[in-house]
């Protein structure tokens with residue numbers, strides 16, 4: 001039996017990975033499956049929250065009892081998150097947001113020309129949504145949570161990222177070719193701005209989601 005400890009709360013969860021188009025058929029993307037974000041949305045709903053799930057390119061079916069907003073790019077994700085965050089008690093950024101997008105979008109498919117070198121790919125920076133919502137909270141007491149996938153120096157990088165982003169909680173995990181992405185399971189450490197560090201052993205993504213909501217619920221109550 002799940003305690004309805006998030007009843008009366010509105011939470012926003014982003015899930016999946018943004019795709020940054022080069023032309024009508026090509027994009028820069030990443031390996032995020034969206035499964036951790038969906039687990040967060042399902043568990044929050046089970047704990048009584050009203051949930052807005054902002055989904056980018058997962059191909060997953062909308063979870064029951066959750067409001068879902070579908071987006072493609074980082075700029076679209078930012079719009080949707082800022083809109084939903086305006087009246088949210090907590091925002092959890094589980095989506096993998098592209099740091100950069102192509103500077104130009106070709107209206108027609110980019111063609112290769114015989115004997116010509118490929119044109120260099122010019123990128124521009126995307127807005128950092130997590131840093132932005134952390135710095136400009138929609139209201140005092142709003143809890144902001146980020147995720148960080150690291151390939152090395154996981155804890156050290158996580159601690160400095162937590163400070164840099166200014167969020168309340170940062171969930172860090174180690175990623176690699178065969179780890180985390182697309183898997184049903186995860187292993188992570190939840191770092192908090194107050195200095196607490198909670199290791200979550202290898203297990204289902206729902207179990208990690210419940211640890212995140214435990215910490216969010218404690219902060220909302222305190």
Ligand code: C5P
Pocket residue numbers: 074093094095096097098099126127128129130131145146147148149
């Ligand atoms: O800096 P890094 O991409 O490792 O940070 C990961 C965290 O920041 C995730 O919570 C992700 O959703 C968020 N993020 C963001 N906007 C970006 C890049 C990352 O909100 N442009």
